[in-house]
Amino acid sequence: MNTPYPVIKINDNDDVVVARFPVAKETFLPHENLTVNKDIPAGHKIALHDIAAGDAVKRYGQIIGFASRDIKAGDHIHTHNLSMGDFSRDYAFGVDTVELPKADRVDTFMGIRRADGRVATRNFIGILTSVNCSATVARAIEDHYKKVGLADFPNVDGVVALPQSFGCAYGFDSETMTVMRRTLSGYARHVNFAGVVIIGLGCESNQIKDLIRTEGLEEGKLLHSMTIQQTGGTQKTIDKGIEIINAMLPQANSVTREPVPVSEIILALECGGSDSYSGISGNPVLGYVADKIVQQGGTAILSETSEIFGAEHLLTRRAVTPEVGQKLVDRIAWWEDYCTRTKSEMNNNPSAGNKEGGLTTVLEKSLGGIAKGGTSNLVEVYEYAEPVTAKGLVFMDTPGYDPMAVTGQIAGGANLLCFTTGRGSAFGSKPTPTLKIATNNALWQRQQEDMDHNCGDVAEGTETIAQAGERLYALVLAMASGQKTKSEKFGYGGLEFVPWTMNAIM
Structure with missing residues (x-):
């Protein structure tokens, strides 16, 4: 077997190449006619030519930062000599819209068709809490x-509690309260829940009666609420909850899987513990799958606004209308104002692990991150946890923190989730299953017990994005049909419910 060429050049206009594996000092790169000046860690960048201090540096054909000192050809480029800087971006709404070719066949998976016509991929009974005070009971x-x-209910995937850490000490009309109610109602209505019980303490700010009223929820056989204070204490509430769920189980069990079209998939796209390979292998492979689902009439949700910053113009240029493009720009503006109010900065990202994996600035991370969205048009932009009703590629405004971002996507209706990682992630979600994708072979070999799919051969040049994408697409359909993911087998998902709290907690 031939040894892969040691570096990758992504775009002809790039000023850097990326090391496929550690590259030793004085290694000669014949394709670039370049000698490496220092030992280069795997995933890190090497300068292709001299770059003067203050000059822009490009990867993916886009600016990822500016040289903070003079850089010589063959130098290692990272945080010691590359930094953020301001530059203009041409939003050019809609100039890059394309029409993907229609699928030549209708693909199906084995889903659960609910009475209202929606399609589930799992069949849970959920226990939600209006406040942290009822978490122990749940x-x-x-x-x-x-x-x-x-055992008597083989078609029920489980009874899962999703307790939260807040629910009180913020204003009735605050942004956080609005988002909290929207998130809880999204979960209460989620297609992967056959039934839901909502439990409160009774005196919290986030009153269940207000949640039901403002969000238009209707209590009935498959949606119940109660409070510890009203029920008479902890044990009485536990006993009543068990009684309610016992009554739900027979109806929840009376489902069968049937062939349904891929157009019923609402796929959440997420990345965490990213590395320099994420934008080369895992994210483009997931983008390939997102395009296939969109071609079939389904939906893909891209999110993490703080992690598309600096690359948002690549999405606005694919917006189907100026109004959709402007919605995204408005969310970026909100984040810039939010950072000013909270005395933070958009470039507090990448994390330490991201940087060790070769990512230097949020611009570089963003450019790799949006690859998860594939190449299709951006058809709509949603605020956090808003119900996603559009078909096609959409964007949801969320923070970059993985559990918080995923919570918003699931509240919006995602019935499947794909999660790429380069550093290694131990994450899962309920009621929506999580399929985890490794971006490099070293991670796959080290942490295979947590990974469902490997894109490492793409990074090493021995498999194409399309080949890895077809394998992943088949796995996504198997997951949609009930095949358990690694995170499901470990029981992940009950502790990863993290609604976004954006206001001061008083």
């Missing part, structure tokens, strides 16, 4: 079903 009810099991 967990106790879940623990009961872990002990007794659900």
Whole structure:
């Protein structure tokens, strides 16, 4: 087997190449006619030519930062000599819109068709809490079903508690309260829940009666609410919760999977623990799958606004209307104002692990991150946890923190989630299953027990994006049909429910 060429050049206009594996000092790169000046870690960048201090540096054919000192050809480029800087971006709404060719066949998966016509990929009963004070009760009810099991209800995937850490100490009309209610109602209505119980303490700011009223929820056989204070205490509330769920289980169990078209998929796109390979292998491969789902009439949700910063113009140029493009620009402006108010900065990202993996600035991370969205048109922009109703590629405004971003996407209706990682992630979500994608072979070999799919051969040049994408697409359809992911087998998802709290907690 031939040894892969040691570096990757992504775009003809790039000022750097990326090391496929550690490259030793004085290694000669014949394609670039270049000698490496220092030892280069895997995933890190090497300068292709001399770059003067203050000059822009490009990767993906786009600016990823500016030289903070003079850089010589063959030098290592990273945080010691590359920094952020201001530059103009041409939003040019809609100039790069394309029409993807229609799929030549209708693909299907084995889904669960609900009475209202929506399609589920899992069949849980959920326990939500309006406030942290009822979290222990919710967990106790879940623990009961872990002990007794659900052998008599084989079509129910589980009873899952999703307790939250807040629910009180913020204003009735605050942004956080609005988002909290929207998030909880999104979960209460989620297609992967056959039934839901909402539990509160009783005196919290986030009153269940206000949630039901403002969000238009309707209590019935498959949606119940109660409070510890009204029910009469902890044990009484636990017992009542078990009684309610026992009554739900027969109806929840009376489902069958049937062939349904891929147009019923709402796929959340996420990345975490990213590295320099994420934008070369895992994210473009996931983007390939997103395009295939969009071609079939389905939906893909790109998110993490703070991690598209600096690359948002590549999305606005694909917006189907100026109004859609402006919505995205407005969300970027909101974040810039938010950073001013909170005395923070957009470039507090990448994380330490991202930087060790070769990412230097948020611009570089963003350019790799948006590759998850594929090449199709941007058809709509949603605020956090808003119901996603459009078909095609959409964007949801969320923070970059993985559990918080995913919580918003699931509240919006995502019934599947794909999560790329280069450093390694141990993450899962409920009621929406998470399929994790490794961006490099070293991670796959080291942490295979957590990874469902490997794109490392793309990074090494022995597999194409399309080949890896077809393998991933088949795996996504298997996951949609009920095949368990690695994170599901470990039981992830009950502790990863993290609604966005954006106001001061008083």
